[in-house]
Amino acid sequence: MVSNAFFLGKGGVGKTTVSAAFALSLARKGKKVLIASLDPAHNLGDVLDAKLSDKPRRVEEGLDALEVDLGSWVDRYLKESKEELKSTYSYNLALNLDSFFDIMKYSPGTEEYAVLWAIEHIRCELAAGYDIVVFDTPPTALSLRFLAMPAISTRWVAELTKLRERILTRRQTITRINPSSPVASSCTDKDSDAVYGKLGSIKGRLAGLQSLFSQESYVAVVVNQDILSISEARRIADELDRIDIPLRAICVNKRGLSDAPWTLDPRLKSSKSFEFDFLRGGLSSRDDLTALDNSGLVADFMAEASKGTA
Amino acid sequence: MQGPGLALYLRKIAGTIAQVNREKAVEFVEFELKELENIFSLLILGGFVGLPSPPAPIAMELFPLMERELKIMLSRSDFAQDPLASLMGLLQVD
Numbered sequence: 374m375v376s377n378a379f380f381l382g383k384g385g386v387g388k389t390t391v392s393a394a395f396a397l398s399l400a401r402k403g404k405k406v407l408i409a410s411l412d413p414a415h416n417l418g419d420v421l422d423a424k425l426s427d428k429p430r431r432v433e434e435g436l437d438a439l440e441v442d443l444g445s446w447v448d449r450y451l452k453e454s455k456e457e458l459k460s461t462y463s464y465n466l467a468l469n470l471d472s473f474f475d476i477m478k479y480s481p482g483t484e485e486y487a488v489l490w491a492i493e494h495i496r497c498e499l500a501a502g503y504d505i506v507v508f509d510t511p512p513t514a515l516s517l518r519f520l521a522m523p524a525i526s527t528r529w530v531a532e533l534t535k536l537r538e539r540i541l542t543r544r545q546t547i548t549r550i551n552p553s554s555p556v557a558s559s560c561t562d563k564d565s566d567a568v569y570g571k572l573g574s575i576k577g578r579l580a581g582l583q584s585l586f587s588q589e590s591y592v593a594v595v596v597n598q599d600i601l602s603i604s605e606a607r608r609i610a611d612e613l614d615r616i617d618i619p620l621r622a623i624c625v626n627k628r629g630l631s632d633a634p635w636t637l638d639p640r641l642k643s644s645k646s647f648e649f650d651f652l653r654g655g656l657s658s659r660d661d662l663t664a665l666d667n668s669g670l671v672a673d674f675m676a677e678a679s680k681g682t683a
Numbered sequence: 684m685q686g687p688g689l690a691l692y693l694r695k696i697a698g699t700i701a702q703v704n705r706e707k708a709v710e711f712v713e714f715e716l717k718e719l720e721n722i723f724s725l726l727i728l729g730g731f732v733g734l735p736s737p738p739a740p741i742a743m744e745l746f747p748l749m750e751r752e753l754k755i756m757l758s759r760s761d762f763a764q765d766p767l768a769s770l771m772g773l774l775q776v777d
Binding site: 450454457460480481482483485486522525526529530533536537539540543544546547550551554556559567568571572575 | 705706708709712713715716719720722723726727730737738739740741743744745746747748749751752
């Protein structure tokens with residue numbers, strides 16, 4: 374069932390404005406909505422005219438908002454891993470854990486995983502209290518990386534699991550033939566092998582996130598009437614295809630800002646498109662968001678959301 | 684040597700041959716197992732020496748559970764000297 378919405382797009386196209394207006398419309402229709410900003414350069418609070426933190430804060434009746442602090446998620450994860458490692462390898466301080474973990478903070482993939490942990494936290498701990506969760510995403514590069522991460526990691530975990538199964542099979546063989554072998558004292562079956570168990574739990578978590586992205590989410594790309602944002606939207610559509618995440622809608626924002634002739638790229642025409650006028654008066658309060666007529670987008674989302682419950 | 688004595692003797696020889704073969708078979712599987720465990724460790728930690736590896740956070744989740752594999756990898760480094768010695772150097776394992 375679709376109960377999440379992600380708004381992707383090039384920096385500056387108006388993802389935060391469109392997602393905030395979308396969340397506000399749903400809340401004013403009586404839905405309980407949580408909007409979460411995953412963008413490290415947060416401005417959701419400015420758009421909603423409220424001071425936000427990494428915990429849900431009531432913006433108005435039916436609408437809560439939060440700004441995910443990716444840095445604190447990285448620190449929290451590294452602290453937990455460090456404690457676990459220290460308890461296992463306490464005898465071997467030669468590993469110089471502190472400097473090792475300082476490096477881990479900047480390791481490729483850590484920021485993408487921090488986004489995933491935050492989404493997982495919202496999904497498991499917070500989403501139950503809401504009808505819909507709306508995600509305002511970071512610019513394209515990071516968004517595509519974290520959306521692709523479950524699919525990529527799942528392939529790795531599948532290969533590692535196969536290798537682990539071969540290891541366990543060999544251990545069983547040795548133990549059966551020669552019970553006095555030192556191998557016999559190590560784990561020989563899947564149930565008692567901690568590494569195999571951990572691979573299984575990682576696989577389960579990744580499958581949950583992949584399901585959230587591909588089956589439980591309404592993914593929309595926000596574009597402007599310009600070549601740059603359209604080109605990027607085309608790349609996003611290609612990448613989403615590759616990782617089996619359906620692109621449900623194209624939101625053409627700031628319509629009327631330019632008089633230049635413009636047509637939507639044929640590649641994007643397979644998704645529904647919705648157009649929003651450029652707000653000439655700007656945004657000075659939360660109510661200004663209602664000037665963005667998103668009734669078509671909201672109706673389409675509600676239709677998708679009701680499919681799973683019908 | 685005749686009758687039951689010969690049969691017992693032959694059975695003993697057959698048993699010894701079977702035992703030797705079993706031990707040889709286990710030796711081979713043990714060697715293969717150590718190599719598999721070494722490869723498993725290298726796949727997990729390979730990112731630190733430029734080998735393709737899973738995203739670092741996955742490696743970090745498995746790392747605390749891999750004491751045996753890490754010991755095997757360390758002992759294997761005696762055979763494969765330079766590349767693994769570099770890896771250990773990078774991890775500052777003396």
